[in-house]
Amino acid sequence: MGSDEERIVALETALAHAEAEIADIAETARAHWAEIEALKAEIGRLTRSLEAMLEDQGDAPPADAKPPHY
Secondary structure, three states, rough: OOOOOHHHHHHHHHHHHHHHHHHHHHHHHHHHHHHHHHOOOHHHHHHHHHHHHHHHHHOOOOOOOOOOOO
């Protein structure tokens, strides 16, 4: 087994790599969270738009309804 100094250097190196990985994961999580929030906002906009279209449609006959002259 190596000296205490070699073990400490190995541990410090491993810790530095782990800290870098944690920082990368945290950045990825932040980016994903921002994308999720944007998608939630878009879903809200689309839902409101669809609801408005359905309200505007009102009592319109179904698209497959036969015209009254049949």
